[in-house]
Amino acid sequence: MDVEVDIAGGLPDFHVVGLPSTAIKEARRRVRAAVVNSGRNWPMRQITASLAPGDLRKDGALFDLPLAVGVLAAYGDVKVPDLSRYLLLGELALDGRLRPIRGALAAALTARKAGWRGIVLPKDNSAEAALVSGIDVFGAGSLSEALAFLSEKLKLPPAAAVSADSLLGECRYEGPDFSDVRGQAQVLRAMEIAAAGGHNLFMVGPPGCGKTMMAQRLPGILPPLTSSEALEVTQIWSVAGMLKAEQPLVVNRPCRAPHHHASAAAIVGGGSPVPRPGEISLAHRGVLFLDELPLFSPMVLEALRQPLEEGTIRIVRQGMSAIFPASFSLVAAANPCLCGGSGEGLACNCPPKRLQAYSARLSGPFLDRIDLQVEVPRLTQEELFELAPSEPSASIRARVIESGRFRSTRLDQRDDPPRIGSLSPPVRKFLRQILAFDPSSARGVNRILGVARSIADLARSAEIEEEHVAEAVQYRRNLWGAP
Numbered sequence: 387m388d389v390e391v392d393i394a395g396g397l398p399d400f401h402v403v404g405l406p407s408t409a410i411k412e413a414r415r416r417v418r419a420a421v422v423n424s425g426r427n428w429p430m431r432q433i434t435a436s437l438a439p440g441d442l443r444k445d446g447a448l449f450d451l452p453l454a455v456g457v458l459a460a461y462g463d464v465k466v467p468d469l470s471r472y473l474l475l476g477e478l479a480l481d482g483r484l485r486p487i488r489g490a491l492a493a494a495l496t497a498r499k500a501g502w503r504g505i506v507l508p509k510d511n512s513a514e515a516a517l518v519s520g521i522d523v524f525g526a527g528s529l530s531e532a533l534a535f536l537s538e539k540l541k542l543p544p545a546a547a548v549s550a551d552s553l554l555g556e557c558r559y560e561g562p563d564f565s566d567v568r569g570q571a572q573v574l575r576a577m578e579i580a581a582a583g584g585h586n587l588f589m590v591g592p593p594g595c596g597k598t599m600m601a602q603r604l605p606g607i608l609p610p611l612t613s614s615e616a617l618e619v620t621q622i623w624s625v626a627g628m629l630k631a632e633q634p635l636v637v638n639r640p641c642r643a644p645h646h647h648a649s650a651a652a653i654v655g656g657g658s659p660v661p662r663p664g665e666i667s668l669a670h671r672g673v674l675f676l677d678e679l680p681l682f683s684p685m686v687l688e689a690l691r692q693p694l695e696e697g698t699i700r701i702v703r704q705g706m707s708a709i710f711p712a713s714f715s716l717v718a719a720a721n722p723c724l725c726g727g728s729g730e731g732l733a734c735n736c737p738p739k740r741l742q743a744y745s746a747r748l749s750g751p752f753l754d755r756i757d758l759q760v761e762v763p764r765l766t767q768e769e770l771f772e773l774a775p776s777e778p779s780a781s782i783r784a785r786v787i788e789s790g791r792f793r794s795t796r797l798d799q800r801d802d803p804p805r806i807g808s809l810s811p812p813v814r815k816f817l818r819q820i821l822a823f824d825p826s827s828a829r830g831v832n833r834i835l836g837v838a839r840s841i842a843d844l845a846r847s848a849e850i851e852e853e854h855v856a857e858a859v860q861y862r863r864n865l866w867g868a869p
Contacts, residue, residue, distance in 0.1 A: 523544055
């Protein structure tokens with residue numbers, strides 16, 4: 387966006403046009419106070435600032451710095467040789483200090499793409515913006531410092547370039563381990579497959595069987611982020627204001643777990659006047675864990691169908707639309723009934739109508755997008771004490787990483803994604819026989835093949851074999867029984 391400033395005769399006033407939000411309208415007083423408190427003269431004339439393009443809504447405090455520089459340059463209080471060389475961003479405090487903004491990484495990428503010489507922004511954002519190579523990043527601590535730099539009276543050293551690969555190489559996962567789990571071999575196997583192939587997983591079991599406990603340990607077996615993936619995730623977290631100042635790059639795959647009372651805007655994204663990314667975008671390249679899945683709003687669950695299929699979400703508001711990345715693995719958990727009494731050797735006390743209404747909260751099209759459904763049994767006290775600890779997360783993660791390497795080096799890339807035509811005749815016959823007894827939609831067949839391909843990669847098999855398909859099919863059982 388371009389900030390244009392015009393100063394004309396008339397009564398002193400300061401107008402900002404170009405569909406500004408309330409935050410930008412309030413910037414008029416902030417900018418004036420920051421300029422005066424920085425020892426500069428504020429023009430007592432009619433000032434008009436235009437934010438172009440004029441038909442696009444603007445929001446945020448990042449326009450403070452370009453507005454202040456534009457006013458002073460137009461007034462002639464400061465001589466700037468060429469403002470078009472730099473992208474300017476920053477929020478001003480009343481005393482002229484520059485406060486950090488959201489979206490610094492995305493702004494630096496935009497500046498590089500647009501061909502600017504460099505970007506001037508708050509010093510606290512310089513490390514984040516320095517992740518972008520090929521552009522000079524100058525961090526200023528105040529308006530006076532930025533003006534002195536732009537007028538070539540002060541030399542600011544460009545921020546030291548930061549390599550995403552080096553930051554990723556230093557990261558270590560420190561979280562709960564699967565060695566704390568007893569039993570549940572089938573669930574652990576399903577989680578390994580989900581981690582290897584980025585599949586959606588649904589666990590159904592009575593309260594206290596360990597669904598949430600195992601979901602909390604899933605991040606420990608996910609493959610590491612690549613540098614490009616880390617930059618994608620960091621952009622989203624930066625725009626959402628979730629990035630920590632001491633950590634300019636998101637180095638671990640995100641795992642988000644919103645409460646079932648969260649609104650649709652909080653999970654899917656939204657807001658006014660400019661839509662913001664929701665939990666599904668914050669979980670991009672990671673995991674979205676929805677505990678007590680049937681208790682989420684039906685509006686939220688049905689809104690998840692598009693991103694589960696396409697990996698993006700489009701938010702449309704009046705006069706504004708935005709597309710956010712949302713390529714995540716959904717991991718969900720649910721009790722078989724509301725009372726939690728159903729299960730092995732347990733009796734359900736739910737009235738039939740209440741149980742039917744509870745089951746109907748998950749629609750067939752939604753469940754069709756779940757790749758793996760597993761039943762989580764409740765262990766007895768004897769099993770808890772007698773069963774040995776499960777395999778450590780590090781061992782499972784090593785297999786997941788190795789499967790990813792095998793997938794990337796597979797010679798026949800035409801089988802990724804796998805298709806029926808790429809299967810051998812015996813495997814096709816076997817799959818046809820299975821589907822004759824358990825019909826599935828076209829989407830369901832594709833998801834069976836995707837899970838089978840992940841199982842084959844874990845086994846380092848170049849071809850999908852019958853045992854891979856057989857294991858994938860058993861995870862497509864509808865444990866919920868939705869209509």
